[in-house]
Amino acid sequence: MMLKKINSSQFEKIFNKLKKEYNIAAPILHQKGKKELVEYSFIDDFKKIIWDKQPDTSPKNIIFPQNTFLGNDYNGNKEYDNNKKTIILGVRSCDLRAIKTLDQVFIEDEMYTDQNYKDMRDNTILVGLSCEKREETSFCDVLGIDAIESDNAPIYIFKEKDSFWIKVKEKEYEQLFIELPDGNKDEFEKLINKRRENFNESSFDLDIPVPLPEKEIFKSEIWKEMSEKCLSCGVCTYYCPTCYCFNFFWEGEGEESTKYKNWDSCMFSSYTVHASGHNPRDSKDKRYRNRIMHKFSYHPLNYEGLGCVGCGRCIDRCPVNLDIREALKLTEQFLVEKGGA
Amino acid sequence: MVKTDMLPQKAEILDITQETTNLNIKTFKVKFKDDDFQQKFNYKPGQFMMVTVYGLGEAPFGFASSPTNKDYFEFSVKEVGSVTKELHNKKIGDTIGIRGPFGNGFPVETTDGKNIIFIGGGIGLAPLRSLINYVLDDKNRDNYKRVQLLNAFRSPEDTLYCNDYNRWESTKNTNVRYTIDEPCEGWSKCVGYPHTLIEDKLEWDLPNTRFFTCGPPIMIKFVTNRLKDLGIKPSEIITTLEMKMSCGVGKCGRCNIGHYYVCKDGPVFTMKQLGEMPDEY
Numbered sequence: 130m131m132l133k134k135i136n137s138s139q140f141e142k143i144f145n146k147l148k149k150e151y152n153i154a155a156p157i158l159h160q161k162g163k164k165e166l167v168e169y170s171f172i173d174d175f176k177k178i179i180w181d182k183q184p185d186t187s188p189k190n191i192i193f194p195q196n197t198f199l200g201n202d203y204n205g206n207k208e209y210d211n212n213k214k215t216i217i218l219g220v221r222s223c224d225l226r227a228i229k230t231l232d233q234v235f236i237e238d239e240m241y242t243d244q245n246y247k248d249m250r251d252n253t254i255l256v257g258l259s260c261e262k263r264e265e266t267s268f269c270d271v272l273g274i275d276a277i278e279s280d281n282a283p284i285y286i287f288k289e290k291d292s293f294w295i296k297v298k299e300k301e302y303e304q305l306f307i308e309l310p311d312g313n314k315d316e317f318e319k320l321i322n323k324r325r326e327n328f329n330e331s332s333f334d335l336d337i338p339v340p341l342p343e344k345e346i347f348k349s350e351i352w353k354e355m356s357e358k359c360l361s362c363g364v365c366t367y368y369c370p371t372c373y374c375f376n377f378f379w380e381g382e383g384e385e386s387t388k389y390k391n392w393d394s395c396m397f398s399s400y401t402v403h404a405s406g407h408n409p410r411d412s413k414d415k416r417y418r419n420r421i422m423h424k425f426s427y428h429p430l431n432y433e434g435l436g437c438v439g440c441g442r443c444i445d446r447c448p449v450n451l452d453i454r455e456a457l458k459l460t461e462q463f464l465v466e467k468g469g470a
Numbered sequence: 471m472v473k474t475d476m477l478p479q480k481a482e483i484l485d486i487t488q489e490t491t492n493l494n495i496k497t498f499k500v501k502f503k504d505d506d507f508q509q510k511f512n513y514k515p516g517q518f519m520m521v522t523v524y525g526l527g528e529a530p531f532g533f534a535s536s537p538t539n540k541d542y543f544e545f546s547v548k549e550v551g552s553v554t555k556e557l558h559n560k561k562i563g564d565t566i567g568i569r570g571p572f573g574n575g576f577p578v579e580t581t582d583g584k585n586i587i588f589i590g591g592g593i594g595l596a597p598l599r600s601l602i603n604y605v606l607d608d609k610n611r612d613n614y615k616r617v618q619l620l621n622a623f624r625s626p627e628d629t630l631y632c633n634d635y636n637r638w639e640s641t642k643n644t645n646v647r648y649t650i651d652e653p654c655e656g657w658s659k660c661v662g663y664p665h666t667l668i669e670d671k672l673e674w675d676l677p678n679t680r681f682f683t684c685g686p687p688i689m690i691k692f693v694t695n696r697l698k699d700l701g702i703k704p705s706e707i708i709t710t711l712e713m714k715m716s717c718g719v720g721k722c723g724r725c726n727i728g729h730y731y732v733c734k735d736g737p738v739f740t741m742k743q744l745g746e747m748p749d750e751y
Contacts, residue, residue: 200477234721240734241719244475343728347748374723376716377476379525384565386525388477393722401714401724404529404551409713409727409751419726419750427729 131297134312140293143309144175147216151254154191155218156184169217180219180288183264187224187370187440188217192249193231197390199245199377212252218286219258223269223438225281227370228255233432234373245390254302257282261324266441268331268454274438277324289320331439333454337461340429343422345467351459356417358449363394365443365451371424371436374400395419421456474719478522478567479507483560484542491627494549495593496558497534500566501542513537514575515601516710516738519545520718521557522567529553530715532597532737533571536604546596546630572718573737576601576682576708584680585615589664589693591622591685595630597710597737598684603634606641616675619646622664622685626650626657665692668700676700681707694741704741711737711751727751 135143147153156167157177167179169188220228235246260276263269269276278285283299284306294312297303366372376393379386393400396416402408410416428436437453444452485499502508513519518532529551535544549558560566578601586605590598605614619638623629629648639646649660649667660667668674681702683693690709697707713725713732720734728748730736739747 199475202477202480238720239471241721242471242473243719243721244473247473340729343748344746347728347750373721376722377528379527382525384480384524390476393716393724395723403712403714404554415750422728423723423726427726430729 131303131306132312132314132317133295133297133306133309134317135293135295135309137291137293139309141175143306147305148173150213152213152215153218154188154215156180156182171215178219180258181261183221183260183267183440184219184224185442185446186368187227187442188220189224189227189231189370189373191215191217192228192253193235193246193373195392197245199388199390201385201387214252214254216254216256218256220255220282221258221260222274222276222279222281223267223440224370225255225257225279226274226434226438227440229281230371230428230432230434230436230438231373233428233434237432254284255282257285259285259287259324261288263329263331264441264445266444267439268333268335268441269439270331271333271335272435272437272439277321277328287317287320287324294320335454335457335461337425337457337464339425339435341422341426341460342464343426343430345464346422346426346460347418349460349463351456351463352414352418355451355456355459356413359396359413359417359451360449361396361398361413361416362448363396364446364448365453366394366396366420367392368442368446370438370440370442371428372420395423417456421453421460425457425460472719474569476569476717476719478520478528478569479504480565481568483562483564483566486560486562487633489546489630489632495546495630496549497544497546497631498557498560498566499535499542499544500568502568503565508542509540511540511543513543513571514578515604516576516597517571517573518597518718518733518737519568519570519572520715521545521553522569523553523556523560524565524567526556527553528567528569528716530572530712530718530733532710533600534596536600536607538604538607538609546593546599548593569718572733574735576710576738578604581605581680582613583615584678585675586617587674587679587681588617588619589622589681589683589685589689590620591664591683591689592624592628593630594683594685594689595621596684598682599631599634601682602638606638606644611641615643615678617641617644618674619644620649620664620667621646622649622651622689624651626654663692664689665696668693668696676702679706683707683709698741704745707741708738709741709744711739713737713751 154169154171155178157170159166159168166185168186235243285296287294374393374395375390378389401410424436480503481500487497489495518530520528522528531545534546547554547557588598653661711732715725715733716722718733720731725732727750
């Protein structure tokens with residue numbers, strides 16, 4: 130492990146050096162109509178980076194773009210073959226865990242690896258960022274995620290007022306930061322301990338079995354109740370750092386047409402409809418149930434760990450204030466009542 | 471582990487068979503344009519492929535041919551949506567894209583030494599045909615005991631794979647029956663829904679028999695219930711499911727029933743497995 134402590138201007142210098150060799154993505158402010166959103170984008174100006182607010186979107190769009198060009202023929206050339214490696218700067222524990230979730234599905238799956246996603250990931254260096262406080266809608270702590278530090282990034286940044294501590298956990302990346310001034314380990318320990326002591330707990334508590342028992346939960350009536358006001362707009366899935374449903378599209382005509390992979394959403398009614406018109410998830414309650422169950426039952430059953438990271442973005446973004454915490458609370462209640470009966 | 475870039479391989483349509491006289495089902499005989507790839511291409515009966523109509527889209531189809539044939543493979547298409555409509559407009563020599571094979575396939579190995587009964591309804595006969603042709607192939611026929619088929623169609627106009635019937639019927643220790651829903655002039659074979667024929671009309675050997683059934687959900691339901699009444703274990707009744715699919719490799723998210731992905735964990739399931747799954751298909 131290598132520990133460095135630098136100020137903003139030193140960081141800017143190293144940033145400017147790195148950007149010659151790497152594409153750098155980081156959270157920056159975007160003006161979107163009347164709204165200001167902090168989103169991960171490719172940047173070349175260090176000063177634009179927003180450090181002190183949870184980004185409105187996760188870095189999902191960098192490693193798994195909303196629209197990915199795939200090509201035409203199975204052995205065609207890849208668009209990104211000659212690209213520089215990408216550094217994603219300032220990724221918080223929840224989003225790091227979310228990328229791990231995508232890796233499980235697209236790379237570590239025992240049957241199929243998505244070559245396109247794997248190439249993207251092999252080309253990516255994640256630089257973590259320690260959270261300084263928990264957002265009101267976040268409940269990462271309830272799901273066992275440490276907001277202060279995670280093992281899912283080889284390099285980690287701890288911001289302390291105008292200083293940046295850089296912890297390099299893997300030897301191969303030490304060279305990038307070697308010339309920077311060392312940080313004092315005791316001082317760093319103190320900072321972490323203090324941060325841990327003062328960190329606000331989320332106001333939410335939860336006691337459910339994971340994976341949730343699928344057949345039992347299917348009998349629950351809570352889905353109708355919960356999804357009544359859902360607009361099926363899919364915003365929750367687009368902001369979700371772990372949602373990865375996709376569909377294919379073709380551009381152009383005939384044999385020369387090219388194939389694209391686009392984000393899709395399990396909250397759309399057209400998502401599962403057969404050509405015959407039959408739809409296994411033909412109502413909002415079934416679709417809402419699928420989204421929650423995928424994260425708390427199916428993903429844990431098929432892979433390992435939860436498919437939700439408690440970032441709270443879906444709660445923040447839902448136009449009709451649907452709250453995943455409420456669904457989980459009702460599920461907990463349903464299981465308790467069932468167990469007691 | 472298989473790496474996939476989700477892109478199809480180009481294949482040529484060698485032949486198109488008009489199956490039903492009401493014109494809504496066609497069988498396509500295709501081979502990959504890359505001859506080496508075609509020779510190495512292998513699949514199991516019950517597996518499926520994603521067929522691309524370039525510029526339009528992709529849809530899943532079960533293999534309707536036996537993998538014992540290395541020179542080409544077949545799939546049958548009922549015209550239902552946009553991709554199937556475009557496929558029906560294709561001509562011999564046209565190019566389509568193929569990805570696959572995907573899915574688990576029928577449990578061919580563990581069926582050795584058993585009697586087999588196939589119950590196919592309409593286009594549901596397509597995936598069964600892959601296994602029927604595999605089982606009845608000279609190289610494999612001795613691995614199985616008595617083989618019986620019940621092919622059910624709505625009417626004589628809806629019959630499928632008529633060119634196969636002579637070959638199927640003339641294979642040793644094999645019995646083939648046909649039925650239609652309603653009596654019809656000129657039809658001398660069975661009449662009635664499959665489940666009503668099982669006990670009296672078909673002279674089936676039920677012990678040590680494995681059942682493969684595919685067809686409309688309502689037919690599968692009644693056939694399964696009847697077989698269960700006769701004491702058949704749900705683990706010996708095997709079917710294949712259909713779902714909306716995009717990727718075929720368990721990632722795009724739309725074909726799941728609970729935590730099972732029909733494209734990866736299926737499409738072949740025993741009735742025992744289906745009984746254990748949530749009811750969402």
